[in-house]
Amino acid sequence: MTQPIRIAVLISGSGSNLQAIINHQKLHSELYTIVQVISNKPNAFGLERAQKAGIKHQVIDHTQFSNRETFDAALQNVLDKSMVDLVVLAGFMRILTEGFTRHFLGRMLNIHPSLLPKYTGLNTHQRAIEAGDSEHGLSVHFVTPELDEGPAILQAKVCIEIDDNVESLQNKVHLQEHLAYPLVIQWFAEGRLTFQNGQAWFDQKPLKCPLLLNDF
Secondary structure, eight states, rough: OOOOOOEEEEEESHHHHHHHHHHHHHHHTTTTTEEEEEEEEEEOOOHHHHHHOOOEEOOOGGGGGSHHHHHHHHHHHHHTTTTTTEEESSSSSOOOOOHHHHHHTTTTEEEESSSSSEEEEEEEHHHHTTTTTEEEEEEEEESSSSOOSOOOEEEEEEOTTOOOHHHHHHHHHHHHHHHHHHHHHHHHHHTOOOEEEEEEEEEEESSSSEEGGGGG
16 A cells, blocks of 8 residues: 655645645545644644644744845755655745755646646735735645746636635635635546646646646
8 A cells, every 4th residue: 555645834824725625635545644744934723723733833033044045945854754655835934945856846736726737826805905906716736937827737716706805805715715725636646747847737638728726
């Protein structure tokens, strides 16, 4: 029987996606185990979620490092010692260096609150509303050295209603995030999702466009 893959989850805040992953893992313990939760912020509530779930967790405070390179080196050292098969960025508010992303290329996922390639970076909900968009959503993608430009795997769409504000739209997207992210992790653990030649592959075929959550 194949051993469950080992994943680490990196957080900076409340950890709501972390909680969704923890809940999902309990139902799929034969596929993956969460061996480490790491936060760059000491007061991140996600650390309490990890503690409650009995998951090893620690803080690597980025403010204690002189530059991104030394912080990323320390983070990489911890992850390598934990022998992780997959790194999951779940609200991890750090821009990672090229060296770090190349080290984990094909083994690191991120979830971004927009329908990439639209609205890379921050304030995506506000920007979608200001642009008059009729729909918004999220993208789960492999991480590459280019910010928010790694190949998208799965997207989920939500409608922007006339009375939506940033908070209500964010809440809509969060609900979809908590369904989408665990599913993509499951696919990776099952061997259905891989990274080859700069592309996401699903069921042994390159993805020409992202999959849609509504189709699953």
